[in-house]
Amino acid sequence: MIKRDVAFRVKRDEEILELCRALEKMGLNCTVESKDRRVKVSIYGYDKESLKENYRNVMSLIYKIKNKYNPDKRGLYKYYLSELKYPVNKELVMETLKALGYKVIYNEDESYIKTDVDIDTFNSILENLFNISNELRFSRLGSKPVKNLVVLVSYINGVPPEDVIEEALEKGFFRVEEGRIVLNKSIELAKKYFLEGEDGGKDTGEER
Numbered sequence: 001m002i003k004r005d006v007a008f009r010v011k012r013d014e015e016i017l018e019l020c021r022a023l024e025k026m027g028l029n030c031t032v033e034s035k036d037r038r039v040k041v042s043i044y045g046y047d048k049e050s051l052k053e054n055y056r057n058v059m060s061l062i063y064k065i066k067n068k069y070n071p072d073k074r075g076l077y078k079y080y081l082s083e084l085k086y087p088v089n090k091e092l093v094m095e096t097l098k099a100l101g102y103k104v105i106y107n108e109d110e111s112y113i114k115t116d117v118d119i120d121t122f123n124s125i126l127e128n129l130f131n132i133s134n135e136l137r138f139s140r141l142g143s144k145p146v147k148n149l150v151v152l153v154s155y156i157n158g159v160p161p162e163d164v165i166e167e168a169l170e171k172g173f174f175r176v177e178e179g180r181i182v183l184n185k186s187i188e189l190a191k192k193y194f195l196e197g198e199d200g201g202k203d204t205g206e207e208r
Helices: 013-026 048-069 090-099 119-135 144-157 161-170 187-196
Strands: 002-009 030-035 038-045 077-080 104-107 112-115 174-177 180-183
Touching (some): 002 048, 013 030, 013 038, 013 048, 038 048, 077 119, 090 112, 090 119, 090 144, 144 161, 144 180, 144 187, 161 174, 161 187
Antiparallel strands (some): 002 038, 030 038, 077 112, 104 112, 174 180
16 A cells, blocks of 8 residues: 655635545545644555546545635636535526626536635525525426526515516516416516616517
């Protein structure tokens, strides 16, 4: 058995906890020691190749976690969409951040976003979106874009989702079709009306 150590500092205890949980889940052969937010990870391998692979996996994990808690030179944090604290679809996450005025850079190949939202604020936003989405579990909303719009407007404007649905039906943005609530106008037109206060009277064609 051969060993290689990695030492680094963290700003928050949560980084250490997340690292330990992730390492345990991955089943890597290593140990973690910490004191005063100084961390040492001892990585083991049966031979040079296994040690090299374990080291690569540990370093990848360390950087992934550090990028969530520490901004880069541009002030951006990096969040992998498959590892969100609350299961919220990526379109809704990005639309909400943009509506709140945050920067959003999406990397489709690696499925992550970079944004100027710190992790506490980010997780708070996700939690609120998740809770509103849960309120709509048994609704008649017909598609993900329709549901995303209702959740987005409800969160940004601070109104109950049922009020958003009612107003969208009254203004003709939604319609009821075969028992389901579907889009009746451009979703972009609906966003402008609800989020920017622009007139939604001009119909740009039906959508579902």
